Amino acid sequence: MRDDRIPARLARGLQPMLLGLTAFLALLPVPAPAQGFAGLGQGGEGFALPTPDPVFTFPADHGAHPDYRIEWWYLTASLQDAEGTRYGIQWTLFRSALAAEGPQIWMGHLGVTTPDAHYTGEKLARGGIGQAGVVPAPFEAWIDDWVLAGPDLDTLSLRAATAEAGYDLSFTATGPLVFHGEDGFSVKSTSGQASYYYSQPFYEVAGTLDLPSGPVEVTGRGWLDREWSSQPLEDDQEGWDWFSLHLEDGHRLMASQMRGGSPYSYAAWIEPDGTLTPYPNGVLELEPLATSPVAGREVPTRWRLRLPDRGVDLEVTAVNPDSWQSTLFPYWEGPVTAVGSHAAEGYLEMTGYE
């Protein structure tokens, strides 16, 4: 049996000591007036920078790129049980380099959302000693006993748990990888900050959620984001809103905007066969319709999302407005449903709300 007190203690104790890891994703201690969310807006001296016209080599590029400051393996799934109750799960592995050729830090996040509860988990590890890492083939990404693994990226199993909640799910891809921006070179600001960015948005998901009330068999749709970079945010960008939606007709839609002094939006329309059409800054229209009080702040939990080019006009609503990830650097991440021009389900991530 697991000792129930441990994770709570772990979280409590880590807080004072590693508060500094709010700077986790970032990096050199350059004080800036507006540092951006989690320091993402800071400089990238000594690190490799993404360049246009990338050539990806798989499976190697599914692994880590330590020359870049920041990288993640970001998995979400919108799920339902037999009765039609909606759930969502998130599992993320972050890699961060404190300096070029310096120490690597790994961080794992877990989220489990039900209509009336949200569970958070977090793990930290130093690189280079085997406690956390990613092996491209056969694919394995892990931190401690949280593992995302499979023969390749098309067939993965995910196991992770906290003392309160966890999951054991299998992911099966029904479509190809899709590459954002220009073949995977994704620009994030008007001044050209960019990342390498590709996704696998076609996962069918099945498995078990372990909730305090007991196990729940679930099925649904999953989405994996792979992204790495060294300087993803403009200095005055405060944070972002990011949607990944599975439309009922088989299309997928990624929609995101950077907020702040130099707002920037981008979107991707993905055909069921994997054909991706990127939309540059200014095409996507996002409008908060309602906010909810979450963790002492107001966070938009109902949105109007329009991509007029594709006749998309959706009202997106959080399954649970309280999907707050109370990690070292906290953010909102949870399942959503949408109605309007299309019926859809998916995930919403919002950062930088103070």
Next chain:
Amino acid sequence: MTRAALQALWSHWRRHPLQLLTLVVGLALATGLWTGVQAINAQARLSYDQAAATLGQDRLPRLEGDLTLADFAAARRGGWIVSPVLEDRLPGTGLTLYGIDPFTLPPTPGGVMPDLSDPGVLRAFLAGELVFAAAATLPRVPDTLPEGRVLEGLAPGLVMADLTAARRWLGAEGITRLLFDGGPGTPEALAETLGARVERPESDGDLARLTDSFHLNLTAFGLLAFVVGLFIVHATIGLAFEQRRTLFRTLRALGLPQRRLGWLLAGELLAFTLVSGTLGVVLGYAVAAALLPGVAATLSGLYGAGVAGSLTLSPLWWLSGFAMAGLGMAVAGAASLRRLATLPILAPAMPRAWARAQRRTVARQGWAGLGLLAVSAFIAALGDGLIAGFATLGALLLGAALLLPPVLLAVLDAGTALAKGAVAQWLWADTRQQVPGLSLALMALLLALAANIGVGTMVGSFRATFEGWLDQRLASELYVTARSEAQADEIAAFLAPRTEAVLPIVSAEADLAGAPGEVYGVADHSTYRENWPLLDALPQVWDRLAAGEGVLVNEQLARREDLWPGTRLTLAATGPLPVLGVYSDYGNTRGQAILGLATFEAAYPEARRLRFGVRIAPGEADALADILADRFDLSAEQVVPQATIKQFSLDVFERTFAVTAALNVLTLGVAGFALWASLTTLGTMRLPQVAPVWALGLTRAELALADLGRAVLLGLLTALVAVPVGIALAWVLLAVVNVQAFGWRLPLLPDPGGWVALGGWTLIASALAAALPALRLWRMPPAEMVKVFAHER
């Protein structure tokens, strides 16, 4: 009425300022020494607690053994909440380096953690560009380490660094332990998969346990000083009560209720307590501050325990100082207050009756003293353990003290009977007359002298034994530590043709009869046969050891586990082995065993062969050390001449007992003060006894000289009694307390020269104590003395 009564009561102290001083200073000294010792103990315990609580190790089970970072990662991947720690001494600094993993370190509620919230600090820490230590430790961090930053509350002598950096600096391949904070099973289950052992927080408290005896020693000294001080206070309060008897009667005759008089007197004592308590606590702070560096050095030398050299005292300590002063005053004043309650309103003043009562008390005390000596012998014969050892000591000292007045009276009776001439006879008889009044002060002197002789004899015996043992044990002229096994082989090859012998020194950590200890392997060489300090051994012990037929154990282990020749010791790596002999191993607190080299290498193949003892003509040792250092690029810590180690060991030894010596002197000082105060008081009281002799034709100078002689005589007699008591004390310390505290027994080596010197000091102290009262008598105007004959009594 109350106000008038208070004035009347206070007027006594105004007329007897010396008595007041005695009372206040006596209690302040008692409180001061006691609280000083307590402050030292409290500071040391705080440091131990800090050390034990480092990283929550006082709370969490630990896995220890041959562990690597791969083991750590595997455990984490198996869902175990563990965190790696590397702990080792920083060579040549006396500091301990802790390598930690901030990402997995379990939270320690209220614990001390570096603040890594600044990204720059975190980066520097992880990159090995920053370490943490307490402010007092920082200056000792060597230049070879990066910038140090203050982390208050970290245990003294401890440097905290990132794990990876610490591994680099220490050249460590593995990790020292895993802190266990949960997982899918018990710590034991994980330990089994990793081939490690579990250390529970309860089973350890190593420092606290090891140093318990040391602190008990200090406490015993503090208590002794306190008791000596109380003797003074008790005597003074009793005297003041007797002198004010008439006043009490008058006050009561004038209508002051007895109860209120009692409260007034209690209030008076309380006021003295507050004043003395304040003085005492301040004094205690000064004593502790003065002695603490020595204590810290002692503890560091003896046990490797880091203790902060400066005091941080809690309010509780200050309060406890006052409480102790109050307790002392209550104990000392209770008898007088009780007598007040039973004082008949019309009872005549009876100073003579008081003296007679004192004499009866002396007789009763004598019997009680005999009883206590019997109890002491009984406990010594049957008791077991450190507490029994100290009970033996306590009963011995108290019994001897109580027996002192009857012994003195008997001696003085004999002297009176043998005296020729009126003056001589009067001198003896009058000295005898003084004994009851001086008995408390003399008892205090006896205690101080006996403690001095006892502790001095113990330290002397220890020193002589220790020096002899060092000569035996450190038989090799040069001790060399190589950086790697390859280098060790090179050095050995280089040394072989140039020296008489190169003796490998190999050791491994092992479980010895249930406690962690060390196993050594020794070559079959005449160095050991001729020098090794065996306390007990079977015939042909070295032949049999070399043949792998058994094991040698150190005295500590032998005494603790009753492992003497003829018994067997079971090592995990060898199975049961006959104990062939027992050797003395001073300065070590752990169990140790020795195997023949071949047996050792078979049992512990993983032990690293890095160290040698080198036998060479003593005159060539230094030159060879230089050659080795040059040729193999070895540091001063890696090539150590025998003399250096010996000197270091003796320095540690001297520091160890420096505090004891200081406390000894302080206790003797308190006793001297007691004697002085008593003699001064008696000087005034005794005038009616001296004046008739003066009237019959002795000069004041003769009388003053007689007083001086009497004090010296009493001091001398007390010193004579103190010698056997001190020897008995030394015996108990060596044969009982040391065995319990350190695990070794030492022979008692008498030090008559020291005793004679101490006797001389006693005579000087007694003469000094008597000098002032005698001078007063000498200078007393005849009119003052004549008053004795005219006084209405």
Next chain:
Amino acid sequence: MLLTVENLQKSFPSADGPVPVLRGVSFSLAAGRTLALTGESGSGKSTLLHLCAGLDAPDAGRIVIEGRDIAAQSDAGRAAMRRDTVGLVFQQFNLIPSLSVADNLSFHARLAGRDDPDRDAALAERLGLAAHLAKFPEQLSGGQQQRVAIGRVLAARPHLILADEPTGNLDEATGAAVLDLMLELVAESGAAFLMVTHSERLAARLDARLHLRAGQVE
């Protein structure tokens, strides 16, 4: 004359300056004679006695005993005179508490180097102390203690015996008995005897009488 006192003056220091106690006292006493010294409290009679005993030195005047002026003696000289020439009996008895009755009796004689055990035994018999010789002073009654004090003086055979209210601490009957015995023994010894008393009745029993008033002979 065994004792001649001439113009004796003595004052004691006090907070308000010296207070004169004796203001020019003169008298003499021959061997074998007894003299009573009377006067009110504070008249200086005890001080006069103490000066004659060599306990203290006068401010001015002469005290000649057997031809030696003790006023001019040093501390040691006066001590020697107290030991050899003078015997003292006090109201307060002033025995040595640490010595037995026998040792107290012979103490002064031994100091003076004139100890004679046979005489001591006879004296003890005369004083009714034979049964108490092994006891200590505190075990005796007041009358017994004063008899020991008298015995101590007589055993030393001084030429001048000085007594300061020797019966003042005793009840009347005991006091009378003790005085009778003392006068009898003094007469036998042939010493000069000077006694301070405030009792007219006791004074009348001595050969002569000297009355002091405010530090002067009246």
